[in-house]
Amino acid sequence: MSPASLRGLGLEELLEGIAERRTRALARALSLIEDGDPLRERLIGSVYERTGSARVIGVTGPPGAGKSTIVDRLAQLLRQDDELVGVLAVDPTSPFTGGAILGDRIRMQSLYTDPGVFIRSMATRGAMGGLARSTLDAVDLLDAAGFGWILVETVGVGQDEVDVVRCVDSVVVVTLPGLGDDIQAIKAGIMEIADLFVVNKADREGSDRAVRDLEMVLSLVESRSWEPPILKTVASRGEGLAELLVGIRRHQEWLQSCGELERRRRSRLRLRVENLLKERVLVAVDEVVGLQSTLDRAFDGHEDPYAVAERLFNAVGAAENGS
Amino acid sequence: MSPASLRGLGLEELLEGIAERRTRALARALSLIEDGDPLRERLIGSVYERTGSARVIGVTGPPGAGKSTIVDRLAQLLRQDDELVGVLAVDPTSPFTGGAILGDRIRMQSLYTDPGVFIRSMATRGAMGGLARSTLDAVDLLDAAGFGWILVETVGVGQDEVDVVRCVDSVVVVTLPGLGDDIQAIKAGIMEIADLFVVNKADREGSDRAVRDLEMVLSLVESRSWEPPILKTVASRGEGLAELLVGIRRHQEWLQSCGELERRRRSRLRLRVENLLKERVLVAVDEVVGLQSTLDRAFDGHEDPYAVAERLFNAVGAAENGS
Numbered sequence: 001m002s003p004a005s006l007r008g009l010g011l012e013e014l015l016e017g018i019a020e021r022r023t024r025a026l027a028r029a030l031s032l033i034e035d036g037d038p039l040r041e042r043l044i045g046s047v048y049e050r051t052g053s054a055r056v057i058g059v060t061g062p063p064g065a066g067k068s069t070i071v072d073r074l075a076q077l078l079r080q081d082d083e084l085v086g087v088l089a090v091d092p093t094s095p096f097t098g099g100a101i102l103g104d105r106i107r108m109q110s111l112y113t114d115p116g117v118f119i120r121s122m123a124t125r126g127a128m129g130g131l132a133r134s135t136l137d138a139v140d141l142l143d144a145a146g147f148g149w150i151l152v153e154t155v156g157v158g159q160d161e162v163d164v165v166r167c168v169d170s171v172v173v174v175t176l177p178g179l180g181d182d183i184q185a186i187k188a189g190i191m192e193i194a195d196l197f198v199v200n201k202a203d204r205e206g207s208d209r210a211v212r213d214l215e216m217v218l219s220l221v222e223s224r225s226w227e228p229p230i231l232k233t234v235a236s237r238g239e240g241l242a243e244l245l246v247g248i249r250r251h252q253e254w255l256q257s258c259g260e261l262e263r264r265r266r267s268r269l270r271l272r273v274e275n276l277l278k279e280r281v282l283v284a285v286d287e288v289v290g291l292q293s294t295l296d297r298a299f300d301g302h303e304d305p306y307a308v309a310e311r312l313f314n315a316v317g318a319a320e321n322g323s
Numbered sequence: 324m325s326p327a328s329l330r331g332l333g334l335e336e337l338l339e340g341i342a343e344r345r346t347r348a349l350a351r352a353l354s355l356i357e358d359g360d361p362l363r364e365r366l367i368g369s370v371y372e373r374t375g376s377a378r379v380i381g382v383t384g385p386p387g388a389g390k391s392t393i394v395d396r397l398a399q400l401l402r403q404d405d406e407l408v409g410v411l412a413v414d415p416t417s418p419f420t421g422g423a424i425l426g427d428r429i430r431m432q433s434l435y436t437d438p439g440v441f442i443r444s445m446a447t448r449g450a451m452g453g454l455a456r457s458t459l460d461a462v463d464l465l466d467a468a469g470f471g472w473i474l475v476e477t478v479g480v481g482q483d484e485v486d487v488v489r490c491v492d493s494v495v496v497v498t499l500p501g502l503g504d505d506i507q508a509i510k511a512g513i514m515e516i517a518d519l520f521v522v523n524k525a526d527r528e529g530s531d532r533a534v535r536d537l538e539m540v541l542s543l544v545e546s547r548s549w550e551p552p553i554l555k556t557v558a559s560r561g562e563g564l565a566e567l568l569v570g571i572r573r574h575q576e577w578l579q580s581c582g583e584l585e586r587r588r589r590s591r592l593r594l595r596v597e598n599l600l601k602e603r604v605l606v607a608v609d610e611v612v613g614l615q616s617t618l619d620r621a622f623d624g625h626e627d628p629y630a631v632a633e634r635l636f637n638a639v640g641a642a643e644n645g646s
Contacts, residue, residue, distance in 0.1 A: 041629040048627035266622050269631070273618060276632035277608060278601035284636075285600060295596060299589050304371035306364040308592070309599035313607075320640035 011039070015046055021084070021145045023118065030120055033137045036130065044137050047144035052265075054086075054143035055252055058152045058165045061174030066200040069235040070174060070244070071153045072108045075117055077245050083149050086142035087111075087119040090135055090154040090164060118142065132163035133279075136272055139167075163275075165193060167268040169261060170251045172244070174198045175214070177206035194228050195251050198244060202232035226254050285312045288319040334362070338369055344407070344468045346441065353443055356460045359453065367460050370467035375588075377409075377466035378575055381475045381488045384497030389523040392558040393497060393567070394476045395431045398440055400568050406472050409465035410434075410442040413458055413477040413487060441465065455486035456602075459595055462490075486598075488516060490591040492584060493574045495567070497521045498537070500529035517551050518574050521567060525555035549577050608635045611642040 017025020033040050057074075059067050068089065075085045111117045122135050135152065142150050154164055165171055173194035197218075199210045214230050229247050233240035255261035285291050289312060298308040340348020356363050380397075382390050391412065398408045434440045445458050458475065465473050477487055488494055496517035520541075522533045537553050552570050556563030578584035608614050612635060621631045 044629055045627050049625060052625070266619070269622050269628060270615075270618050272628035273621075273632045273635065274605060276628060277604050277636060280632060280636045281600050281604040282597060292593075295593050296589070298596075299592050302372060302375070304368050305592060305595040305599060306367055309596045309603060312596065313600060313603045317640070317643035320643055 011042065011046070014043070018047060018141065018145050019050075021115075021118070021147075023115075026118055026141070026145060027120070029141055030122075030138055033134050033141065034122060036134075040137060044140055047141060050144040051140045052143065054139070054147055054150045055170070056139055056143075056150045056152065056168045057170045057172060057248060058154065058168035059172045059174060060154045060165050061198075061200075062155070062176075065174040065176045066233075066235045067153050067155075067174050070172075070198065070200060070233065070241070071151045072111060073235055073238055073241040074151060074245060074248075075111055076108065077241060078149050079114060079116055083116075084147045085117045086145075086147035086150040087117065088135060088138050088142070088150065088152045089119070089121045090131060090152060118145075118147065132167070133272070133275060135164050136167055136268070163271060167264075167271060169255055169264060170195045170248055172196045172198060172248065174200050175210060176201045177204045177210045195226065196228055196244070196247050197230040198233050198240075199230065200233045200235050202240070203234050207232060225258060226251065226260075281313075281316065284316045284319075289315050334365065334369075337366070341370060341464065341468050342373075344438075344441070344470075346438075349441055349464070349468060350443070352464055353445075353461055356457050356464065357445060359457075363460060367463055370464060373467040374463045375466065377462070377470055377473045378493070379462055379466075379473045379475065379491045380493045380495060380571060381477065381491035382495045382497060383477045383488050384521075384523075385478070385499075388497040388499045389556075389558045390476050390478075390497050393495075393521065393523060393556065393564070394474045395434060396558055396561055396564040397474060397568060397571075398434055399431065400564060401472050402437060402439055406439075407470045408440045409468075409470035409473040410440065411458060411461050411465070411473065411475045412442070412444045413454060413475060441468075441470065455490070456595070456598060458487050459490055459591070486594060490587075490594060492578055492587060493518045493571055495519045495521060495571065497523050498533060499524045500527045500533045518549065519551055519567070519570050520553040521556050521563075522553065523556045523558050525563070526557050530555060548581060549574065549583075604636075604639065607639045607642075612638050 014025055014029055018029055029043060031037075032043060059071050059074075061067055071087055071089075075087060078085045111119060120138065122131065122138060139150055139152065152164060152168055171194050173196070175197065177199065197214050199207050199214070201207075211230050211232065218228065218230075231240055231244050231247060233244060235241065255264070282291065285294075291312075294312065295308070337348050337352055341352055352366060354360075355366060382394050382397075384390055394410055394412075398410060401408050434442060443461065445454065445461060458477075462473055462475065475487060475491055494517050496519070498520065500522065520537050522530050522537070524530075534553050534555065541551065541553075554563055554567050554570060556567060558564065578587070605614065608617075614635075617635065618631070
């Protein structure tokens with residue numbers, strides 16, 4: 001256990017702080033997760049038995065759709081019902097510029113001073129898959145800490161984020177009037193796993209058209225036992241949010257009544273384990289033969305990718321054999 | 324070697340047909356690739372030494388931007404220069420409906436009757452990563468067959484397709500007037516790896532605005548030694564296509580002059596090998612312990628994902644050890 005990575009806090013002390021929902025302990029634990037600290041595995045291993053009771057809601061959609069405002073309003077409504085609320089704003093960084101896509105958010109000040117709400121932006125500076133891993137670890141942490149509702153906000157681009165959205169219990173897809181045919185661009189991958197649709201900024205021209213577009217897209221999708229409702233909101237004025245929360249609660253009841261909640265959580269575990277195994281094999285290959293140097297030689301020798309992959313996989317097996 | 328998977332054609336015969344660019348042989352080889360036939364690895368292994376001379380151009384952008392028309396026009400222009408052209412239209416199928424996103428395309432009839440052009444849609448019915456793998460294998464095949472230019476058309480959503488786009492030599496991003504702020508939704512992941520931008524349907528209102536929007540986005544990106552040009556086209560009437568091809572040729576010259584081509588091809592190999600290793604470890608785990616049944620027991624025992632992944636990885640090592 002490295003004192004540096006704990007920044008002066010013992011693991012026991014950290015776990016105690018998490019159980020008591022102390023902001024400082026939660027923030028440190030989330031930093032360990034985000035930084036990919038090796039302690040992360042022990043941390044999740046330690047809290048995991050207390051997870052499973054939080055309702056995990058994903059809110060996704062294109063930039064500018066008003067996801068943050070919707071999440072803030074939902075948090076506010078849940079607080080009126082005395083629920084404890086965790087908010088994770090997933091912030092993908094660009095592979096090229098290193099900059100964040102979502103940029104600075106202005107959130108409701110009242111939420112920051114409420115000890116029943118914990119808000120955190122999740123960024124990633126690491127490899128592919130790192131964002132989904134960190135976010136799902138963070139969900140576990142807040143769940144174990146006793147937050148009954150966890151709202152995960154994500155811009156919904158890239159496989160990483162689709163992975164996150166696939167791992168929540170209820171998926172709210174936010175769109176806005178005026179996207180027109182370009183709704184198609186959002187549709188793929190995300191539209192079809194939506195449990196609830198929101199047309200936000202519904203006071204703008206074209207909101208009826210946006211609802212009709214969504215209805216059309218939905219009519220193309222095979223019918224399921226849950227029919228995703230399409231709701232209109234003006235989140236900046238708080239309009240339609242109570243109805244959205246009712247819809248989310250109804251979806252949560254449906255999830256539990258038909259066994260779908262368990263099915264989703266089983267696939268959440270599968271996705272996480274698969275991603276960890278994939279990371280693990282690359283680390284093992286790198287330790288045994290040095291991934292980049294082997295690839296450089298393979299490139300220079302014009303070796304085909306299948307032959308290279310098979311050779312590297314066997315090298316890992318042989319090393320385990322020899323050790 | 325299974326006669327079923329070769330559909331009555333021997334591997335030698337198939338390789339001969341590929342080398343002579345016979346349509347029937349190419350189509351069968353591409354079906355083997357697309358179906359994930361085990362013969363695929365031998366096929367790529369056999370043709371790989373003849374790859375490396377094709378120029379691989381990716382054309383990506385949202386649905387409705389006119390990518391197919393642009394690709395068809397480029398193929399036509401290249402044929403006037405007596406180049407051999409392969410076209411791969413990447414067609415992601417939806418995980419939920421199983422339906423294709425791009426849908427039916429109407430391509431120029433003249434291209435279909437020209438033996439110097441080979442056109443194929445690539446769909447995937449398999450796992451994540453399957454589409455990128457199949458497409459890159461298909462690029463190798465057409466490259467080995469002697470097609471000097473390979474145009475890869477993709478809608479540009481999802482990690483799989485971003486992977487494809489990262490693996491071509493020149494990336495053309497097609498947009499259209501009227502996307503407005505929603506250009507942001509396309510931007511992430513794709514915008515920053517664009518080598519050339521095209522505003523298609525430039526006879527529509529808002530094309531100057533679209534160019535300015537792109538200029539603004541580009542101004543936010545760190546400057547590189549290659550400045551991506553922004554070109555206007557009306558592909559349906561063939562306007563601006565000759566200029567686009569000039570731009571692509573200029574980019575190809577730049578790639579070769581500064582060593583960037585080799586750098587991109589090295590990272591293409593790395594991505595392919597990494598993806599194959601990731602698939603390989605999941606297959607190995609499944610063979611040794613049965614992935615789904617182990618995950619089901621882990622879920623029922625509320626075991627944490629890190630512990631499960633470590634146990635499964637060690638099980639594979641132990642099996643290799645015992646064998």
